[in-house]
Amino acid sequence: MGMPMIVDWPTMVPTLLTWFHLHERPLAWREPGTSAWGILLSEVMSQQTPVSRVEPVWREWMERWPDPAAFAQASPAEVLRAWGKLGYPRRALRLLECAQVIVSRHDGRVPDDVDDLLALPGVGDYTARAVACFAYGHNVPVVDTNVRRVVRRAVEGRFLAGTASKSELPAVAGLLPAEDGPRFSAALMELGALVCTATSPRCGECPLRKECAWVAAGSPPPTAEELAKKKVQKFAGTDRQVRGLIMDVLRGAEAPVPQSEIDVVWPDDVQRSRALFSLLADGLAEQDDAGLFRLPR
């Protein structure tokens, strides 16, 4: 639909790298010497959770479980409590399975090959490339929500990121400089996180504003068609909220809890039962011989 814009991307690369050098956030996992396990952990924790909330938990985990082998021996209950309120606790369970696979099939070492990484539980298209790139320095395209948004705007001249798609990989791959790929990808993500933000981009602070296709086009607002595709997920009143409330009870309980302690978290019997059942099905909760509920051992 939108007319293709010709952008002189190569000239933007050094500009972006210079900006990154000046504005990079000092995230804990960016410190030199961070292990591949540390990178993997940071990426999984950051899936759908802002990095500001991730950092303190990441530090705890790295101290407690410094490598995959140490973590692989933890119990699901321990892991879910340590995960706390990072959200989507299934991610924590998959991380445990992931570490166990790393131990059993990769000799306890986080693989550096994208396909090997993709085969790990909880590791998808983004995370696999992020680990290959940021942990091992491989020059592979890393495409997250930030990169998609920045490329859509700066290169294609459109405002919204739209739905994630593998088809965006080649486009980003074409932008990757032969040198400094990891640095470049990190800079692109950082620009999206700090400047080229989702709803209110700070174009006045953007190092690419002179070359940005969206700015050049007059900063057109998102089209009605683009807005219609957005559809933000509800949270209040959904099963996700009820599941979260139940998990909060289980995490905080010293001993297995009776049904009555779960019943008080939500008034709707049908929805509450559905949520509890789904947690059991997901392996996020279990029932002991006495019928009490607890985190999985």
Added chain:
DNA sequence: AAGCCGGGGAG
């Protein structure tokens, strides 16, 4: 391609 899966903080 669309729906589901937590929770918090900014606007």
Added chain:
DNA sequence: CTCCCAGGCTT
């Protein structure tokens, strides 16, 4: 209140 966040998995 709505929106978003270094996504992944299932259908």
